[in-house]
Amino acid sequence: MAGASSADTITIALSKGRIFDETLPLLAAAGIVPSEDPEASRKLIIGTNRADARIIIVRASDVPTYVQYGAADLGVAGKDVLLEHGGDGLYQPLDLEIARCRMVAAARRGFDWSGTVQRGARIRIATKYVKTAREHFAAKGMHVDLIKLYGSMELAPLAGLADAIVDLVSSGNTLKANDLVVVEDIAPISARLIVNPASLKLKRDAVQPLLDALAAAVTARRVPTEVAS
């Protein structure tokens, strides 16, 4: 296996920012503490308090690729990234219930979304999530032209590039600030633990306790009202 994480080390792939920050407390509860802050050190391979565990820092959308090919044994990736990747060659045992948001379609306020859909007219949609958007609209029998973007999706309708976007929202403030309104809910999003299936078999003694500890940490982190409801 090219570039595979070595037999006596567990390699965990994380992306900087939200995923790293929100995964940190869960890892700590599982007994793994990074030796450095990736923002401060700019290092891409980070040791931990455990000699047999290290963290690699990759782009959010690259996490599934590192785990799929065994360069990382496990990783944390948003459901959005996993939908777009397809999940091939990945075991997805645990919803970490962090980095929660929604994937939606949003259009400029005043754009007649339902009328355009009813007429069966083509709608131009700009998004980073081309595959997920194509599947979503195809399942609804809608005619859409997809335009691939790599960021700042909310600009596209304002600049006249597209009628609508497919993007992630949490508070809705960014949409509002750009005069966009949600026209369709596509999927609830949160970050998932992903595991290389061969690692789970070959490194079971190290990997399985970590999965169990992370699952316990997720449960412990739930607020009591959520458990009760």
Ligand code: ATP
């Ligand atoms: P890059 O900066 O490398 O292009 P990115 O913008 O996807 O990657 P982040 O913004 O850190 O990187 O997002 C990482 C993950 O966090 C996303 O894949 C998604 O699952 C989740 N996420 C993104 N936006 C939000 C949000 N507003 N609220 C909660 N979670 C979010």
Ligand code: MG
């Ligand atoms: Mg981002």
